[in-house]
């Protein structure tokens with residue numbers, strides 16, 4: 001019985017995870033990987049430069065006995081790392097090769113030959129170090145993880161120069177030292193590289209699953225699937241669901257399947273589904289961020305219409321009779337989550353809002369007058385120009401119903417007509433002027449997108465772009 005119940009529970013869990021589609025999909029192409037490798041060269045060079053070299057101890061038989069030597073206090077003076085070559089390795093991660101790395105080391109030497117002690121300093125130049133590694137990309141607790149699964153290094157040649165003491169005695173044995181030193185350095189390289197990757201992994205582990213977007217909402221950025229590594233790129237499926245910070249709750253709709261096309265000619269592709277956008281709308285709506293109080297001082301002086309009971313008299317004749325010459329205030333808020341739907345032919349937005357009207361008494365107290373429920377739909381166009389998302393909204397439909405009234409019934413038709421006119425003549429032109437100026441694509445500090453193209457698909461919006469970094473002055 002318990003067993004059955006357990007099996008049921010396990011099955012239910014499996015079904016749950018399978019039903020959970022990602023709302024955000026991102027792909028890094030080979031071209032993008034090369035860019036990332038370019039950026040990480042400096043970082044890797046720093047990691048390698050900070051290797052701590054342990055003492056090297058050994059003995060060299062010089063025929064009449066053994067010279068024991070210690071090389072100590074070694075430090076890396078220079079490290080020249082050529083740009084690594086990188087490629088995705090299907091099903092695993094990334095293969096990374098460095099060829100022709102060179103390292104300059106300096107340090108001190110001590111020798112002991114019987115009772116004779118000697119010491120001095122030295123320089124070592126290590127040439128043509130080759131590094132061959134494979135990094136595994138996986139997921140750990142629903143976030144990207146990285147680890148080194150293969151690393152080999154070989155050292156081409158080593159040049160050693162001893163100084164001080166009786167170093168001329170040792171210089172002839174340099175060939176023997178060289179081999180040992182080269183080997184000593186060779187065995188240090190992979191552990192140093194792994195340490196660097198471990199640092200990166202710790203950074204990834206520290207990335208919170210909830211990304212705070214602004215004071216109102218956060219986004220769940222945990223992975224829904226393990227990263228998918230193909231020869232052509234790396235795909236990441238991200239939950240991409242927004243929540244209100246103050247009252248996080250699940251929206252009354254769920255994510256749908258969508259599959260982003262990988263664009264190999266761009267460094268990255270991004271897809272955001274309707275659910276991603278609508279969960280954001282839901283989060284802002286439940287956070288109470290989608291509301292505005294409209295007062296008389298927000299109305300331009302030159303406007304022919306003002307917020308007062310006499311002005312409303314032309315629409316609601318009984319209002320100035322009941323409340324003569326009083327300023328008014330409107331509270332506009334979304335009554336339901338605004339919903340957007342993407343399709344190749346038309347993107348539409350459905351908006352349900354209410355507006356509560358109040359008369360403002362001389363003591364600043366308010367008297368509720370009525371509530372209008374507004375249902376409107378818009379069609380939207382969106383496109384990317386340079387790095388800006390631009391768009392235009394067109395109103396399709398606006399209907400008004402009287403939701404509540406404290407001043408008796410009145411005809412809604414004149415109000416609906418006035419609102420429609422107001423929207424078309426004043427509000428939308430303003431909104432569209434704003435939209436045509438564009439909204440900056442969100443991106444990490446110092447990094448941006450260029451050559452971006454956007455396409456609205458059925459159920460999602462896709463953006464393909466190149467990434468530009470702080471060191472890119474081009475364009």
Ligand SMILES: *[C@@H]1O[C@H](CO)[C@@H](O)[C@H](O)[C@H]1NC(C)=O
Nearest residue numbers: 020209210220222223224239
């Ligand atoms: C984020 O979503 C994952 C499932 O995709 C879930 O396991 C996790 O609890 C969510 N985290 C938050 C903070 O909502």
Ligand SMILES: *[C@@H]1O[C@H](CO)[C@@H](O)[C@H](O)[C@H]1NC(C)=O
Nearest residue numbers: 225227228235236237258259
């Ligand atoms: C992301 O999800 C879609 C739809 O479920 C799937 O087709 C695709 O293979 C997934 N990609 C990754 C990287 O897991």
Ligand SMILES: *[C@@H]1O[C@H](CO)[C@@H](O)[C@H](O)[C@H]1NC(C)=O
Nearest residue numbers: 304305306307308310311325
């Ligand atoms: C009320 O609004 C009308 C215009 O709509 C304006 O002419 C009038 O001065 C306003 N009254 C007050 C008291 O502000």
Ligand SMILES: *[C@@H]1O[C@H](CO)[C@@H](O)[C@H](O)[C@H]1NC(C)=O
Nearest residue numbers: 375376377395396397398399
């Ligand atoms: C306005 O919306 C209603 C309900 O959504 C619909 O029945 C009506 O046909 C729409 N009118 C126009 C002009 O699109």
